[in-house]
Amino acid sequence: xxxxxxxxxxxxxxxxxxxxxxxxxxxxxxxxxxxxxxxxxxxxxxxxxxxxxxxxxxxxxxxxxxxxxxxxxxxxxxxxxxxxxxxxxxxxxxxxxxxxxxxxxxxxxxxxxxxxxxxxxxxxxxxxxxxxxxxxxxxxxxxxxxxxxxxxxxxxxxxxxxxxxxxxxxxxxxxxxxxxxxxxxxxxxxxxxxxxxxxxxxxxxxxxxxxxxxxxxxxxxxxxxxxxxxxxxxxxxxxxxxxxxxxxxxxxxxxxxxxxxx
Numbered sequence: 001x002x003x004x005x006x007x008x009x010x011x012x013x014x015x016x017x018x019x020x021x022x023x024x025x026x027x028x029x030x031x032x033x034x035x036x037x038x039x040x041x042x043x044x045x046x047x048x049x050x051x052x053x054x055x056x057x058x059x060x061x062x063x064x065x066x067x068x069x070x071x072x073x074x075x076x077x078x079x080x081x082x083x084x085x086x087x088x089x090x091x092x093x094x095x096x097x098x099x100x101x102x103x104x105x106x107x108x109x110x111x112x113x114x115x116x117x118x119x120x121x122x123x124x125x126x127x128x129x130x131x132x133x134x135x136x137x138x139x140x141x142x143x144x145x146x147x148x149x150x151x152x153x154x155x156x157x158x159x160x161x162x163x164x165x166x167x168x169x170x171x172x173x174x175x176x177x178x179x180x181x182x183x184x185x186x187x188x189x190x191x192x193x194x195x196x197x198x199x200x201x202x203x204x205x206x207x208x209x210x211x212x213x214x215x216x217x218x219x220x221x222x223x224x225x226x227x228x229x230x231x232x233x234x235x236x237x238x239x240x241x242x243x244x245x246x247x248x249x250x251x252x253x254x255x256x257x258x259x260x261x262x
Contacts, residue, residue: 050075073143
């Protein structure tokens with residue numbers, strides 16, 4: 001029988017970690033450039049710590065190990081996020097898109113603006129999934145893989161164009177990326193993407209309600225919750241809501257840091 005307390009706790013954990021981790025990453029990457037070296041050191045610590053936790057929790061599928069592995073996947077992901085948002089790992093092309101660029105030229109330039117980061121993410125996902133194949137606990141690897149899929153779908157939809165784009169969380173030194181954003185209009189691809197993510201969430205929800213082991217229930221709920229949050233982020237591309245308002249505390253910390261450097 002499904003323990004609803006297990007479901008509730010897992011949903012609270014995934015929501016809290018998503019909210020806090022996004023805000024902390026935004027705070028670190030919107031500080032003065034002189035602090036970026038320290039941010040990268042912190043990011044490296046997150047990556048190493050996440051990998052250590054992933055290995056530590058990989059030999060058992062106990063409930064505590066599922067939560068630990070999920071946190072590990074988020075820590076490793078945060079490492080990549082900070083390295084990208086500081087500009088340390090982005091792409092070989094760091095100039096705005098030419099106004100007359102269209103079609104394949106525009107797509108190629110947009111790809112080169114992100115290619116190093118995308119390759120690093122793909123290599124990390126491949127490594128984690130390969131390790132998970134031989135272990136009892138795949139939560140961290142699946143977490144990272146899902147985040148990669150959701151990030152790619154977000155980038156592609158933004159490139160094609162979305163009705164509402166909140167870009168306050170993008171650091172000023174990456175402003176050139178905004179030139180690759182598509183026109184503000186609703187495209188069928190965005191609707192299809194949201195439905196696909198909700199379908200994946202439904203799959204994990206079905207798995208959680210039909211699983212017999214508590215650890216399987218927790219894992220499916222964590223991954224399903226991640227899917228629901230990703231669907232929400234994609235839905236923000238449609239409605240006239242500034243999702244950056246959710247992390248106003250991080251933006252205020254950014255402004256305070258800039259003021260302190262003056």
